[in-house]
Amino acid sequence: MLHQFSYAAPRSKSELFSILDDQGANAKVLAGGTDLLVNIRNGVMKPRLVVDIKKVSGYQGISYSPTEGLIFRPTVTINEILRDASVRDHYPLLQECGHDLASYQVRNRATIMGNVVNASPCSDMAPALLCLGARAVIASSKGTREVPFKEFFTGVKKTVLSPTEVLESIVVPASSAGGRGAYRKLKRINGHDLGIVGVAVYIQGDLLRIAASSSAPTPVVTPDLPADISVEDAVAAIKKIISPISDVRCSKEYREFMVEVFVKRLLAEVRK
Numbered sequence: 001m002l003h004q005f006s007y008a009a010p011r012s013k014s015e016l017f018s019i020l021d022d023q024g025a026n027a028k029v030l031a032g033g034t035d036l037l038v039n040i041r042n043g044v045m046k047p048r049l050v051v052d053i054k055k056v057s058g059y060q061g062i063s064y065s066p067t068e069g070l071i072f073r074p075t076v077t078i079n080e081i082l083r084d085a086s087v088r089d090h091y092p093l094l095q096e097c098g099h100d101l102a103s104y105q106v107r108n109r110a111t112i113m114g115n116v117v118n119a120s121p122c123s124d125m126a127p128a129l130l131c132l133g134a135r136a137v138i139a140s141s142k143g144t145r146e147v148p149f150k151e152f153f154t155g156v157k158k159t160v161l162s163p164t165e166v167l168e169s170i171v172v173p174a175s176s177a178g179g180r181g182a183y184r185k186l187k188r189i190n191g192h193d194l195g196i197v198g199v200a201v202y203i204q205g206d207l208l209r210i211a212a213s214s215s216a217p218t219p220v221v222t223p224d225l226p227a228d229i230s231v232e233d234a235v236a237a238i239k240k241i242i243s244p245i246s247d248v249r250c251s252k253e254y255r256e257f258m259v260e261v262f263v264k265r266l267l268a269e270v271r272k
């Protein structure tokens with residue numbers, strides 16, 4: 001039987017923060033619910049209260065300015081990102097990753113915030129955010145703090161967020177706009193499936209970053225590398241930070257091999 005829980009749908013941030021302060025770890029935020037409800041159904045999470053943030057004023061929409069960059073708010077779904085002209089024009093890598101996340105129906109509900117807070121090692125949106133140097137803006141009744149995504153994930157399904165905090169926006173800096181990026185995801189089946197390995201490569205000006213998912217306890221990104229780095233050195237840089245495991249989907253050796261294959265292919269593609 002489905003675990004019983006109460007439901008709240010605050011309309012303001014002050015109402016939201018007061019609920020979270022009151023309930024602490026007994027409450028769970030609901031955005032699209034595509035991870036949360038599966039976890040509740042499977043008994044992995046047993047919140048006493050589910051707090052739907054879709055009606056909170058100010059939590060809707062995507063904005064872009066050439067000085068501030070791109071800002072995602074908590075209800076932005078993957079399909080909204082795929083439709084957004086400013087994402088397409090300035091940060092198309094986010095759309096490449098989004099296209100690979102689940103099915104059209106799931107993408108209609110799934111949010112980018114839920115994807116990163118869920119902190120799965122195989123998150124499809126994390127590689128783009130890591131390559132683009134995005135920041136998490138985290139809010140609570142005590143104020144806001146900013147954390148770069150390379151410090152946001154702390155372990156399998158773990159982040160720096162405390163139970164009374166909300167991921168209030170994702171900021172993709174203006175300085176990251178306009179580069180060339182590409183993403184590849186290896187799946188067991190041709191349709192929608194979680195990744196066995198995901199790799200993103202991003203070149204902008206004279207710097208290059210490579211990010212990988214499903215290859216370590218958290219999604220990972222290399223330090224800034226020179227854009228003209230040799231293929232061998234680029235492969236060595238990503239191999240230094242991954243630590244793949246063997247599981248039901250494949251062996252760690254195959255994961256490591258495919259990361260190398262994807263880095264080589266993606267470098268050739270973005271350097272064309």
Ligand SMILES: Cc1cc2nc3c(=O)[nH]c(=O)nc-3n(C[C@H](O)[C@H](O)[C@H](O)COP(=O)(O)OP(=O)(O)OC[C@H]3O[C@@H](n4cnc5c(N)ncnc54)[C@H](O)[C@@H]3O)c2cc1C
Pocket residue numbers: 028029030031032033034035036037038074100101102103106109110111112113114115116117118122123124125161165166167168192193194195
């Ligand atoms: C059939 C299926 C296929 C899938 N395929 C993929 C795939 O290919 N790739 C992939 O990466 N994922 C996949 N997923 C996982 C999921 O769809 C994504 O992770 C999705 O982006 C989660 O977003 P959501 O809005 O549904 O999150 P929710 O389920 O609402 O929330 C997820 C977690 O984040 C918390 N949370 C959400 N928003 C906030 C916030 N603003 N502040 C604080 N906490 C918050 C919730 O409390 C919960 O713990 C799949 C899921 C399903 C059911």
